[in-house]
Amino acid sequence: MTEAEIQKVFKSHSYRATPQRIAIYKYLCEHPTHPDVEEVYRFMLTDNPNTSRTTIYNVLQSLEKEGLILAIKIDSDRIHYDADTKLHGHFKCDGCNKIFDFLIDDIKCTGIDDFETKTKDVYFSGLCPECKQK
Structure with a gap:
């Protein structure tokens, strides 16, 4: 840019x-x-x-x-930042500690109909393909 x-x-x-x-x-x-x-x-x-x-x-x-x-609070030690503000999720690898983006089509939730939502965060963790093979 x-x-x-x-x-x-x-x-x-x-x-x-x-x-x-x-x-x-x-x-x-x-x-x-x-x-x-x-x-x-x-x-x-x-x-x-x-x-x-x-x-x-x-x-x-x-x-x-x-x-x-976006402030990405997937890591308990520090905040990460992302200039991509479109709705998407983040995956943190427990092996290499890298954070990866993934696409989300839609988030459907029940039980919060009367709430005003300001942010939607979707975080997953585990092992990335590279760390999984080690």
Whole structure:
């Protein structure tokens, strides 16, 4: 995703485009590996050595609040981030700790008809094909 495309997305959400926000969002769009704060921080240090972890946390929380990214809480130790906000599930491999996306056609639930749903999270865990063969 280009910087111009990111600025257009931000504008459609009435979200202010700062260099840090653009860089972090672009990184998440280009790295669908579900990075955590530390991975984003290491990336930002390469071009912006004065970036603080606090800035990274604040930008990620802000992007999530605006609905531009998802916070993936499949790992009890850390939060991972995903720029793909379409409805999909996540599978965490217990062997290699990688997180994989999978498609979901529809989620049908019963017993919450009178509830207002804000988020839908579908998480599975187990072994990926590569770890399963080891």
